[in-house]
Amino acid sequence: MGEPAVEELCAQLIRFDTTNLGGGESKGEREAAEFIAAQLSAAGLSPTLLERSPRRSNVVTRVAGSDPMLPPLLVHAHIDVVPADPHEWTVPPFSGEIRDGFVWGRGAVDMKDMCATLLTVLHRWADEGRGPRRDIVLAFVADEEDNGEWGAHWLIDEHRSLFDGVAAAIGESGGYTVRAASADGAPVRLYPVATAERGTSHLLLSTNGRAGHGSRRNDDNAVIKLVAAVARLAEHRWPVRLTPAVQAFFERAGAALGFEVDLSDDDAVDATLRRFGPAAKIAENTVRNSTTPTVLAAGYKVNVIPGLAQARIDTRVLPGTEEELLAEVDRLIGPEVTREFLARQPPVQAPVDSPWFTAMAGALTAEDPEGVVVPFCMGGGTDAKAFAALGIDCYGFAPLWLPEDFDHRLMAHGVDERVPVEGLRFGTNVLDRFLSTV
DSSP states (O other): OOOOOHHHHHHHHHTSOOBEEETTEESOSHHHHHHHHHHHHHTTOOOEEEESSTTOEEEEEEEOOSOTTSOOEEEEEEOOBOOOOGGGOSSOTTSOOEETTEEESTTTTTTHHHHHHHHHHHHHHHHHTOOOSSOEEEEEESOTTTTSTTTHHHHHHHOGGGGTTOOEEEESSOOBOEEEEOTTSOEEEEEEEEEEEOEEEEEEEEEEOOOEETTSOOSOOHHHHHHHHHHHHHHOOOOOOOOHHHHHHHHHHHHHHTOOOOOSSHHHHHHHHHHHGGGGGGTTTSSSOEEEEEEEEEOSSTTEEOSEEEEEEEEEEOTTOHHHHHHHHHHHHOTTOEEEEEEEEOOEEOOSSSHHHHHHHHHHHHHOTTOEEEEEEESSOOTHHHHHTTTOEEEEOOOBOOOTTOOHHHHTTSTTOEEEHHHHHHHHHHHHHHHHHO
């Protein structure tokens, strides 16, 4: 049959518009899921399509390993994408155009690239008569870009047996090139692998007051009370809380870069981050918790003081710190403002020093011998939150080589999202080596 070009598979996947609008509204993943299932079948596997509701499709299959005594590994990747406004783009966002050494389109790095590299590995195995040592469960899921209710969270609720015995999982985001410079100016290529991620505790703040005419004095104005509370949250400087993943990042990246690492207090941590230069981006959002106001809602007419004002706060919580954070939130917002959870998913934390991490590091450095693999904690969240609830050690590992002057962070959810063709080929080789040997 011959191994398909990974860039062509990535382009084909991008051409399926799987836009997730949020709140249960979606273009649907069905056509992309059917394409993935066909590729899996062509590689000799037996995929199953699972849907909570029509067109919200998940694809699950299992690759048999040579040693049934080894616990299975889960590989999960989502097939939905966030919206894209074509008027802002250089190319149509669902064109899957290949040009200038890149595959362009929404989902190129988040995360149809990983879907393509994984499918390419499976075709390679089928062509060469190879396979993994342990069983590998593959889950291509819906709805990661919202809350997983049609994807990973639904799968573990309704089809938990598919993941029986799984010991570890890999998914987004990690294993990509971060270009930095050492203390003497020499280039250093870091490859961060996520061993943790902050929890999601999105909050709704509400306060009531006395409704009335906007022209009259009102000492019980809900808008004023809410704005003051939100300002206190926004201005608060959360203290440094070093989790195992973040501390290990500082120690290992510092050694690779040749910079002094001082973690003795908050100011020292901030100074260490400044010394790290571009590498600081890996950890700067995960040395602290965060409470970011994102939505304000109050009133319906300019001359009417409303009786209710509300705000939504994107709250991210480091492992082991939620109780401390919520107590401080309550102090900052005061007794006249109430809070409730809009979403509450706990942090994820897997062992840094494990055979899984060692195998990922080995696969990366086999393809880039001068690369340095470091653990890190993700600032946001992924479907790992669903699978970690089953006791699975979850890692962010979607390997990708990135060229100079390519800002990976600006690509995901950004305009003109694209992925380098050479990066896809690198990722395929790394993933092949890891899945074949772990």
